[in-house]
Amino acid sequence: MPAWLFALLAAAFVLYTDDYVIAGILPELANDLAVSEGQAGQLVTVFSVTVAIAAPVAAVALARIPRRWLFAVALLVFIAANIAAAATPSFTVLMLLRVAAALAAASTTPALFAFAARHAPAEKVGRFIAIVSLGVTGSIAAGVPVGTWIGGAFGWRATFAAMAITGSIVLVFVLTTLPRSEGPDETPVLREQVRTLRKLPISLGLLANCVLMTGSMMMLTYLAPYLASATTAGVEERALAFSLSGIAGILGIWLGGIATDRWGADRTLLFGIGAIVASMLALWALWASRPASLPLVLVVATVWGGMAFWNSPAIQARLHHLAGSVSGQALALNTSGTYLGVSIGAAVGGLILSGVGPGGLPLIAAGFAVAALLLLALARRTTQERRS
Template identity: 60%
Template sequence: MPKWLAALFAASFVFYTDDYVIAGVLPEIARDLGVSQAAAGQLITVFAVTVALVAPVAAVVLARAPRRVLLVASLCAFVAANAAAAGTPSFTVLLILRVAAAAAAAVATPALFATAVQQAPAAKVGRYVAVVALGVTGSIAVGVPIGTWIGGVFGWRAVFATMAVCGVLALAGLLITLPRKTFGDPAPDWRAQLRSLGRRPVTFGLLANMSLMTGSMMMLTYLAPFLTDVAGAAVDARALSFGLAGIAGTLGMWGGGAMTDRCGPDRALLIGMGAVAGSMAGLWLLWGMRPVPITAVLPVLAVWGAAAFWNSPAIQARLAALSGVLAPQALALNTSGTYLGVSLGGLLGGLTLARWGSGALPPLAVACTVLALMLLSNASETARKTQARK
């Protein structure tokens, strides 16, 4: 891997770890700042909503801007927002700072993908783009357990301070390794983008990913209160649970990539979605048997973690193949869809938690997964019919 590509991966990993890194310490944030856990979960929601809204706009509006400048400016803003978040005593101010950090991540996202495409050899464009995408999605699998451990040992404010330090390291990596000739491209024709990205297979694939992320990330956002209710898990047990899910997610992501290469993205997605639904059913069953030891929950969490991130490589490969030269824009749009799903998950999960308790989260996640499966099946069938007519 070229050093500059490793730096792009590190930057994408740091940007998007910042979203979910606090999921494991939401109870502590809520208690310290005097808000409910459902309200604290909206710290994740506002980050995701901001990314979802800003990333596709930035992909077009800032297409001509030098990408090195965009990335450096975004990381500087990111570091400042996290450093300020580490010291604020106000929940309202913390929400505003989360929006600022998310805007920096959203502006950087199209530049990260486009730089990978621009600098990659012609035969390796897909793999180089996948490396950047792995930083975005892998951050959720790995960043959460790391943040949970840091928060459990040093306090939740240390999580934001750590993210600021990581942002400085990522900035240094880009300044040292990224070629200076990373200019922007002429602004892409918006009509061509709409024609390509608005086709039914692409649209339904994006919606399927959004629904899948809504269900999976709803559970991840409120996994801490769920574990407390089901197994009486303290922060150390929650850190172990998030860590196991993160390791399983990383392995699942590589497994999903291998299955995508071997059998195609559609079949890989069907397998992954089925496993997500099955693991959610298992968590619902454990809820009905509560209280249970944490050791009974961990195997189900491992399956869920692996299945949830199994789907990411298949989604990326499917969209890149369908979008052709507009792959960077499609992947930026997919990032928006992913984080819109994350934000919906945080919002719906918070409402569900407040009204019906954490036991209602697994069946709602199953419903979202079934909807994603239906959308994916429709998208695949439409793509086959379109190909047959050519």
């Protein structure tokens, strides 16, 4: 594995940590800036919404800029935004700085995966994407807890300062390892980019990812209420469930990348989504027979956590192969779909929790997974028909 691949992993790690770490320092931040925790939570919302909207626009507008320069400038903006965030006394200014950091993330994150896929050997595309994806799971498993601890020990401003320092280290890592020569620019004109991205197999794949993320994040967002109602789990056991799911996610991404290279994206997704459906049905059955065995619920939830991340390399490798020279733009749209799925999942899950109760969550999540599987099957059939 080339050194630049781990530089991309580090960049993904710091960018995603910066998005999620706000959740861990909300009480301290809200108290210091004299706002409610609900208002402070909008810092997460504005970051996610900005990335969802800006990622595809940035991918098209910045398509011809060399990736080395793109990553360097975006990381400089990211570092400056976090330094300013650590010093600002105004919540309004902090909100604007979060938008600036989100714009840096939106222009960089999809390009990290596209660069890895483009420069990977043909037989290792899935594994190269999986390596970069480890930055995402790593941010949840390690980045957010460390950032939260820093905020608790030294104040929330120290967390932003730490993000700026980490971003500076990543910038040096990227500049010293990324190849200077990227080959000829094969980006087509805007009309051809749009024409490629509108092809049905790509559109269906993007929709399938959004639907799949909706179901997965709906269950993850409200996993604690499910555990509380289905088992006798306390706070410590619920924390253990999230930890096990995060660890399984790291393993799942790597194994999903290997499977993508060996089986192909379609078979990998069939296995991964099928396992998610089975896990959700098992969680529903356990809830129906409550109080359920806590160890058994933890095992099923851990398998589900691993499979939820297993699909990521396959989805992105599939889009990369279908989109060709505009794979960066396709992956940017996929990033938008992911953030949109997270938002919809939280909203739909809240309605289900209020109306039906926790037992409805796994069943509805399974329904979303089946819908994603059907969309991918239709996309595959359309691709075969086009080739014929």
